[in-house]
Amino acid sequence: MWVPLVLVAFLQTGLASEEHEMSGGKSTAPCLPESQRSSLSRPKPSIEIVLARYGEDTSWALAPSKRHGAHIRIYNKGTEPVADDVRNAASVVALPNVGRESHTYLHHIVSNYDNLADWTVFSQADAPSFGYKGHREGGGHLVAGVTFDDYLTPRNDSAYFVYNQIVQLPSMHHSSRYSYFYETLLEDKGDVCPPSEHGWTPWWDLGWFVDFIADKVKKQEGMGALDFYRKYIDASKTERRSLEISYAQGARFALSRTVIQSQEKHVYERLLAELALNEDPWSGYYMEWMWADLFLGAGRAPCNAPTHGTAVSHPEMMEAVLRHFDLQTSSRSLSSGTSGISSGSISGGSTGISGGNIGRAYKYIVSDAQSQFLVPLQAIWAVAMLTAAMLFEGPTCA
DSSP: OHHHHHHHHHHHHHHHHHHHHHTTSOOOOOSSOHHHHHHHHSOOOOEEEEEEESSOOOGGGHHHHHHHTOEEEEEEOSSSOOOHHHHHHEEEEEOOSOSHHHHHHHHHHHHTGGGOOSEEEEEESSOOOBSOOSTTSOOOSBOTTOOHHHHTSOOTTSEEOOOOEEEEETTTEEEEBGGGTSSOBTTBOSOSSOSSGGGBOOOBOOTHHHHHHHHHHHHTTOOOHHHHIIIIIOTTOOOOSOEEEEEOTTOOEEEEHHHHTTSOHHHHHHHHHHHTTOSSOHHHHHHHHHHHHHHHOTTOOOSOOOOOOSOBOHHHHHHHHHHHHHHHHTTSOOOTTTTTOGGGEEOTTOOOOTTOOOOOOEEOEEOTTTOOEEOOHHHHHHHHHHHHHOOOOOOOOO
């Protein structure tokens, strides 16, 4: 579009000069409308990618950073060196291995508070890809229809969160976004939220994870989630008996400098001090749930959530995913043997549990001859058995 605008500006400049001479030197109207002139003169916003790394291959970030003119800053908490080609194109900062990715993000904000990029993308260092299947099994926390480039595009609303989970406190019940489980969904095109409450699974119980968090809180002398929210997240310090929070499982989001600086620096410094107390702190799990509310305001409800009530088990929730998928595809034949399901599989590990390291892929077999979607009876049994096997595999340190 800029080429025609330049030609128009050139022609209008010539006409303006003639009018100027004919009018005896009196000033005339500007060559371009104000809106066009301001858009041409507006500087391109600076963009930075902040990666929380613990041994991951970060070469994937080179291509999108080049496309968007973004600077890469890698915070390295492991002993595995960053590849030379990435190091030559990025800033690499060593940090102690504490606090998970939350500590990394807060360290960046505190250390660069007065010198932030116009737009900053915060991400774990694994390559972004669809869904989440568990530790080292693939899946990079993207909702269907969303790419990493979407995060690198500055938004008028000055923030970009793609919500894939809702947590209810204090129960820790979860509702998961259907498009986080399979890659093509007819009514969900990768927006910030699903179009309605029907884009979410039934509320389901985290089971053992509730005890896992309670044990961490006890051993590390921490506090409950609502108390943490009131102390660190909610500026009004409102007493709450319950709360529902929409969040981005995988802790990937993008913010403008204006949004970050809307909170005073000491807010981030207090959080950073809390996160630095342990390699795998209880507070790191809470932060993954609460990032959006910290930056955009406490008590928000950005997505239309299903009414909270009795929670089902994880296997029952996965059965609901199967039924929902069947309803979405029953009116059209499956093509290419996948019907949009990545490699014929469903992202079954996206359980909404902070930090990941759990879950297995729930496999679905598609006939390439008849393009029929087959769900073996064994799959239902596998769901139940795999749920029991979803034990925490150790902290993700980044």
